[in-house]
Amino acid sequence: MTPIDAKSAPGPWSRMQEKSIEQLHIRLESIVVLLGLITLMTILSPYFFSISNFMNILLATSTIGVLAIAATFVLSSGGLDLSLGSVMGLSGVVGAAFAVNLGMPTPVAVIATVGAGALAGLVNGFVITRGFVPAFIVTLGMLGIARGLALVISDGRVIYGLPEWMLFIGQGRLFGIPMPVIIFIVVALIMHIVLAYTRYGRHTLSIGDNENAARTAGINVEFHRLTLYTLSGGLAGLAGLLFATRINSGDPTAGITYELTAITAAIIGGTNLFGGRGSILGTMIGALIMGVLQNGLNLLAVQSYYQQMAIGGVLVLAVFIDQYQQRQETKV
Amino acid sequence: MSLLRLTGIRKSFGAVSVLHGVDLNIDAGEVVGLIGDNGAGKSTLMKIVTGIYQTDEGSITLEGKSVLDLTPGERRSRGVEMIYQDLALAKQQDVASNIFLGREPVKNVLGVKIVDRARMKQEAQVMIDRLGAKLPSITRPVGSFSGGQQQSVAIARALTFDPKIVIMDEPTAALAVREVQSVLDLIKQLKSQGISVILISHRLNDVLAVTDRIVVLRQGTAAANLVTSQTTMSEIVSAIVGGGDVEKAAAHESRG
Numbered sequence: 281m282t283p284i285d286a287k288s289a290p291g292p293w294s295r296m297q298e299k300s301i302e303q304l305h306i307r308l309e310s311i312v313v314l315l316g317l318i319t320l321m322t323i324l325s326p327y328f329f330s331i332s333n334f335m336n337i338l339l340a341t342s343t344i345g346v347l348a349i350a351a352t353f354v355l356s357s358g359g360l361d362l363s364l365g366s367v368m369g370l371s372g373v374v375g376a377a378f379a380v381n382l383g384m385p386t387p388v389a390v391i392a393t394v395g396a397g398a399l400a401g402l403v404n405g406f407v408i409t410r411g412f413v414p415a416f417i418v419t420l421g422m423l424g425i426a427r428g429l430a431l432v433i434s435d436g437r438v439i440y441g442l443p444e445w446m447l448f449i450g451q452g453r454l455f456g457i458p459m460p461v462i463i464f465i466v467v468a469l470i471m472h473i474v475l476a477y478t479r480y481g482r483h484t485l486s487i488g489d490n491e492n493a494a495r496t497a498g499i500n501v502e503f504h505r506l507t508l509y510t511l512s513g514g515l516a517g518l519a520g521l522l523f524a525t526r527i528n529s530g531d532p533t534a535g536i537t538y539e540l541t542a543i544t545a546a547i548i549g550g551t552n553l554f555g556g557r558g559s560i561l562g563t564m565i566g567a568l569i570m571g572v573l574q575n576g577l578n579l580l581a582v583q584s585y586y587q588q589m590a591i592g593g594v595l596v597l598a599v600f601i602d603q604y605q606q607r608q609e610t611k612v
Numbered sequence: 613m614s615l616l617r618l619t620g621i622r623k624s625f626g627a628v629s630v631l632h633g634v635d636l637n638i639d640a641g642e643v644v645g646l647i648g649d650n651g652a653g654k655s656t657l658m659k660i661v662t663g664i665y666q667t668d669e670g671s672i673t674l675e676g677k678s679v680l681d682l683t684p685g686e687r688r689s690r691g692v693e694m695i696y697q698d699l700a701l702a703k704q705q706d707v708a709s710n711i712f713l714g715r716e717p718v719k720n721v722l723g724v725k726i727v728d729r730a731r732m733k734q735e736a737q738v739m740i741d742r743l744g745a746k747l748p749s750i751t752r753p754v755g756s757f758s759g760g761q762q763q764s765v766a767i768a769r770a771l772t773f774d775p776k777i778v779i780m781d782e783p784t785a786a787l788a789v790r791e792v793q794s795v796l797d798l799i800k801q802l803k804s805q806g807i808s809v810i811l812i813s814h815r816l817n818d819v820l821a822v823t824d825r826i827v828v829l830r831q832g833t834a835a836a837n838l839v840t841s842q843t844t845m846s847e848i849v850s851a852i853v854g855g856g857d858v859e860k861a862a863a864h865e866s867r868g
Contacts, residue, residue, distance in 0.1 A: 298751070473724070473726075477726045477727055477729075478718075478724070478725060478726060478727060479716050479718060479725070479727055482705075482709060482716055482727055483714070485702070485704070485705065486702045486705060486709070486713055486714075489702035489703060489704045489705055490700065490701065490702045490703065492698070492700055493699075493700035493701055493702050493710075493713065494702070494713070494714070496696070496700045497700070497713040497714030497715070498685065498714045498715070499713075499714050552704070556702065556703070556704035556705070557704050
């Protein structure tokens with residue numbers, strides 16, 4: 281038995297690792313896992329490897345993916361947003377109520393959908409930063425409040441029949457690519473740049489890493505947190521818009537437990553649950569790992585109960601590998 | 613030439629009187645050890661210098677000008693820099709990110725302000741070289757560094773503010789023995805660049821090794837002001853514990 285010598289000259293693998301973290305802010309292992317999973321599914325199922333199936337995976341991932349972006353921002357700042365799924369449901373209902381019940385034009389309904397989410401996020405952020413109530417409690421409260429409000433507004437019923445232009449967002453295609461996929465990818469790329477390359481993003485990570493250091497460095501931590509929760513709510517609103525327009529209705533029960541799936545995707549993608557580390561591309565890979573796993577197991581006709589087990593296992597495994605590597609790195 | 617001069621500093625928190633009339637003078641390029649037992653008022657005094665606390669009485673001048681009305685940020689831009697014991701580093705970020713924390717240089721890419729990583733890394737390297745500090749890699753998270761290396765990063769960050777005086781709170785307290793010397797070398801390096809240093813430390817050997825002068829704070833006053841080259845360990849220790857000065861101790865206690 282020869283122990284792995286961590287101090288030996290960096291091989292090509294660890295140099296590639298450093299490059300991918302430095303420049304793309306992704307852990308190389310997660311890409312390897314994703315490619316491995318795709319290869320495995322291709323071997324196991326003849327229906328897996330096709331463009332139309334990849335579109336299916338992306339389409340199924342788009343809603344969760346947008347929520348996972350929100351989760352990444354909040355988690356990497358050392359915060360937590362448990363209200364993502366409920367706020368998403370509330371936003372969809374608000375949008376549908378504006379469009380159907382009030383007969384508002386599509387742009388107004390769209391703004392109302394995203395705005396409802398952002399407003400819920402602003403309330404979260406306000407209570408967390410001004411009321412000094414822990415984020416866990418505030419967003420847990422919002423989880424109940426937003427869900428209840430969605431049921432109140434819709435009177436517990438699904439609001440059907442969105443206008444045609446709104447449906448284009450969820451069901452339309454551009455160059456053969458479903459609109460939710462396009463929106464999801466564009467938003468992901470923008471948010472990746474924001475988190476990885478702008479001062480706003482760097483400050484987000486610094487606050488999650490060491491709040492005191494950030495404060496000493498002159499960053500307005502409270503205001504920054506407020507904007508983060510608002511952003512998170514706004515993204516939940518966008519996810520609500522994508523979901524409602526895809527199923528052509530505002531469903532008050534949409535998005536139940538989605539916040540946990542979104543957090544899972546973020547963590548599989550390398551986000552630190554306690555803040556200081558996270559990247560949107562990483563989270564996208566995490567979301568795709570889950571999407572591929574789910575899609576592949578569906579194609580293999582594996583019962584959905586087992587799918588839940590598989591995703592739970594991947595989550596624990598991802599964090600285990602991450603912890604293991606950090607211990608190796610800090611070994612003297 | 614006097615750089616920083618404190619006269620008659622008094623401070624109490626409610627009924628608890630912490631400082632009763634402290635005088636302290638620091639010359640340019642001088643390294644002064646500030647020592648004293650727990651509760652002697654070292655931290656309070658330094659927080660009054662950096663502007664976190666307001667003094668109840670007395671004056672503070674930097675290069676002959678009063679800084680009493682200035683905020684901590686303004687005092688920092690006048691050249692007063694403090695390195696806290698916990699170093700205030702973001703442990704998962706790399707050296708460059710820490711040195712430029714809160715004031716990252718940006719460049720304009722298609723109308724979007726992008727953090728200029730190349731410039732950050734280059735300038736961080738310049739600062740590290742100027743200090744003569746040895747770091748494994750400036751692109752690795754500082755949390756993977758040893759305590760002394762982390763201290764170098766904190767000092768390098770302080771240097772980027774172009775300070776006139778650097779206050780260091782227990783910089784060697786948590787270090788391995790072999791790392792203490794490198795931090796002491798960094799302090800000498802600061803001195804050689806004309807920067808004054810106030811060194812707060814419980815490790816008297818370190819204070820003796822690196823300072824020009826030692827000020828002992830006891831029961832809220834500057835009890836002794838010793839020239840390092842002409843003093844001894846026993847003189848310092850008796851100044852710290854009070855050498856049987858019962859009356860003053862009683863007076864301090866009675867004041868709160």
